[in-house]
Amino acid sequence: MKNHTDKIVFMGNFIHFLNTGASDCIIIESNGHFAMIDAGEDSDFPADKPYLNYMGYEDTVCNYLLKNCCNTDGTVTLDFVLGTHAHSDHIGGFDTVINHPLITVKKAYLKPYNQKNVFIYERLRWDNQEVYNQMKDALINNGVEITESFDEACTTLGDFEITFFNGNCKKHIFKYGENINSVVVLAEYNGRRALLAGDLNNKAFDEYRLANQIGNVDLLKVGHHGYPFSSSLHWLKTLAPKVSVVCNSEKRIYPHIKYKLTKIIKSTLFCTADTNGVKFDFDKALEPTINITK
Template sequence: MEIKFLKAGSGDCILIHNEGKNILIDGGNDSTFLIDEYYNVIAREEKINLLIVTHHDDDHIKGILDLFKHIEAKNESPEIETIIFNSPKKINNLLKEEISANLLSYKQAHDLENVLLKNREINWITTLDSSINELFKDTFGEMSLKIFSPSKEVLLTYASNKGAYLNSDYRCDWNTSIKELAKYIDDKSQDTSPSNKTSIVVYLTIKNKKILLTADVTPERLDKIVDSIREDKDKADFDLIKLPHHGSYRSLNSKTLEKINCRNYVVSTNSSKHYLPNKRAFIKIVQSLKLAEPIEFLFNYEEAIHKLKMTDKEMTEYKIKLKPNTDRWGYGITI
């Protein structure tokens, strides 16, 4: 299995390839490498077997819209088999009605709805569809995936156009030393934004490797998901976790981190928005896990590492390793 965390602006775009099958998760807000990789899939005479749009925020959905526009401009049919997309209209059974949508995230959600209504050969489902995880059993060879859906109540609230969007912690902590920041690590400020509550979380397992792809999930939901995975064990073991909300301090809870055993975390952002990743996120992880070995943070953009301004002395003292992208298109992992 190969996982590519593509450079996609300030957002997420993840391409998973295994045994001739492909899963695409989100499209970021820069589609340059997404479009390249899509045509690499086509050149292998394959298709995107599953496209997951985790939620409607611009830095997850815009690249998907760009991809469809590019395909349409070339008078091609999209080589996409199934999409999981919790669209406002589909959730509310209102696909034939017009709904006013002034917010950016909502406008883009409606744009994607219209694209899918034009391309009815794509199997369009939501996470509210019954037995969604059974649909993909044995589909991707020895790789299995489990999809954690937002609750119906959360989706219906969001689909009714209620609440604020793109909620984040705008305080920049890049210029402050780890020693100073470490004094103030707590869980007082936690992300509760309606859009991030709707994030789809994907759990992959292959060859005894366990990977958690968290989108922008909120701390409360992540805690429940971790409890579900660890069952009766003290900790949930993971080989790789994509940090929620591009390394936001407010997306992590110390209580949840203490239930996790994982040394490798992916940071997906070019750091152009909202001062993400927060340096405090790395400190919270290190302090909560208390591992003897260094914790590795894998970046799809090297420039995001430079903005953090961590010194070699700090990284040694706090057992932090920051690893830059492995290729021009981002960070790749082969299992």
């Protein structure tokens, strides 16, 4: 296991949403402690699936960590990482991050992936199994503790209180696809609440199930990049976020999703691909800083 010392004491409490195109990479920061939720799309693709040759963001993510989250010795320590679900636009870059010689991961939250349960289109056309295997192998090879079942589990990161929802594997998801397995993260600090919805959708009525349990939030990472089947009106009205972030460009948000967010909920909208990332300061009433992903 990699072991580094000489930690810088960073002051402040922030959530960073990196610009990784139409993929997710989120960093939670609290007074010198860092955690990462998802790691963006990767550049790798199976030899028999050349159509999955997407633009990868592994270098962008690693460079951001080393520039903005490093210790005095130039290394990075992540208290934990979370892979919300086994899609390459969420966990594809994790093997590169975990294997980086200057980055240490202390703990990982990663639900098991069972390809036999998944919608046949994903099984045949996508690389869910490959990216899951790459992430898990990297964790094992680097001696990282892995937690695989964590529904409604709570932990802390510096001053943040963290709660995981949808943290147990669903069986028989062949009708719906892997997105219904997406973990949702509630981060709370200083009376402010942020909900990071991953790719959660409402195909199995998870938004209805979780909305009343979670209640109002101040900041919402919109589910599934602003695409259909996520962001039901009941979900958005119950959460009632003052600020919303879509990990995508605004032009790719489906019009009815954007309408609900900006016209019905009247939430202030940020799109990471248009703002080149955005960071929110939880000590200053969610004051935003854009153009962070340089």
